[in-house]
Amino acid sequence: MSNKVIHAIYNDDDVLMDAVKQTKKAHYHIEEVFTPFPVHGLDKAMGIPPTRLAICAFIYGCIGLTVATTMMNYIMIEDWPQDIGGKPSFAYYQNMPAFVPVMFEMTVFFAAHLMVITFYLRSRLWPFKQAENPDVRTTDDHFLMEVAVSNNEDELVKFFEKTGAVEVKVVDKH
């Protein structure tokens, strides 16, 4: 069996949204949608589950806070509790206001950077990555929906021509 896919190309995001809804209704499996810009509500229409990136960020923030606290507690209180300008270094909480700026920044630093790295890992992005767009026009002004073909090629082509596609192609995918 060859791995054939349909590439239905649209030139308007409203038409695309409509087509996505019809495709979902007809129970065809949408492999991928390529758009030049974020289309509001597309993820919902495709039925993609919500991202968990924010939860990751919260956990990373907690880690950052822990790192900052442990670090400063060790350095300033346990390892060498020096009297610096009369600041009380007997216990962490006594000198805590002075540590809060660092705690805050570390929390933000960890949350932001680790979340971005998580995003890159999960979406497989890196500097020398081979670009994956199937049609160069999708980065400029066209929208492309990719749907898997399983012995129903003619039926699918007909279906997509009716959804307002400006171009419907059957492509071999390796």
Place this chain on the structure above:
Amino acid sequence: MLIGALGIGYGFLSAPKTIQDVETILAAESHGHEGAHNAHAVEKHDAKAKAEHEEHLTHVLHQLENKPWAALYVACIFFMLISLGALAFYAIQQVAQAGWSPVLFRVMQGVTSYLLPGSIIFFVILLLSGMHFNHLFVWMKEGVTEVGNPNYDHLIAGKSGYLNFPFWIVRAGLFLLVWNLYRYYSRKNCLAQDESTDNSFYKKNFKLSAAFLVFFIVSESIMSWDWIMSVDPHWFSTLFGWYVFASFFVSGITTISMVTLYLKSNGYLENVNSSHIHDLSKFMFGISVFWTYLWFSQFMLIWYSNIPEEVTYFKTRIEQFNLPFFGAVVMNFIFPFLVLINTDFKRITWIIVMAGIVILFGHYVDFFNMIMPATVGNQWFIGIPEISSILFFFGLFIFTVFNALTKAPLTPKRNPFIEESKHFHY
């Protein structure tokens, strides 16, 4: 309201009138663990100790006399500032041409309707302070600016160009008047816009709101020095105005949110959807964090440099008001931060109401912390006078607000952004 009024009356009646009363109260308290200490003090019968004892009793008497007044004052200013915070939020929404909030304008106008009765009562309390019915403001005491008087205070005398009663009460009157005028005309224009054929009233309101916001930020800053910072006339802080603003601004937004939820749950606001609620919750969350930022900035700068003339402010608070002082941070920051950070939680009614109640109580405690240490000091307690003052003003607030809400349809008709607002979706 009635219970509150009775409680306030009780608070005033039970306040001690004379030094002898204070002596008996202190004696009654010292039966417990402080007994040994007091007995020791009584044994010294030389003249000097007696004079000191007398002075101490006068001090405590003033604190106890202040208690019902301060309780009234804190509750009064708190509820008045809630409606002022809602008014500022309302003006910002007008000027920013927010597309989501017009369906909530009538709710906001309802919340701000308390401003008028609230500010009248507040002004009366300020007048009574000026007429020496209480000792809330130390700088009003007779003879503080008079060289040679036993009450003479060099520092206060130096500030008397600003802190003198006539100038102070005129400022207060002016601010309250302009705020109320803005609220009155803004509401009037909003209702007129419903019936008009063009957008001229909308434009008028836009300009009016912009002008109000300029006046507001200046008057708000001065107001916080006059009504709150001046109970500690020896102390000063630069970001105090912002800090007070953040406190009542978030309370105002929380109140708007809770009134909205209440009306929504009773089916009066069919155009309000969970996205509006979500936006209000975001504001509650964001401004709570903003309050904490200012609270901490003020605290940390003073704690770090530890200059004696500034740091006494926090020293008394940490030593005598430890639980309220740090409890306010927990209630106003940690709790709402952890609860409202979740997007889904920002839409769940009972979670918002719970967070809102904690935030409102937290900011009451915040105002309590600002006023009480300077007026009642270590005699503070959240007892009958305090709770009944809250109940009284809460009752009045609810009565005024919900009465005002019945006076006009809850959805503005011809606001240029009303359609967008009805279909607002986040």
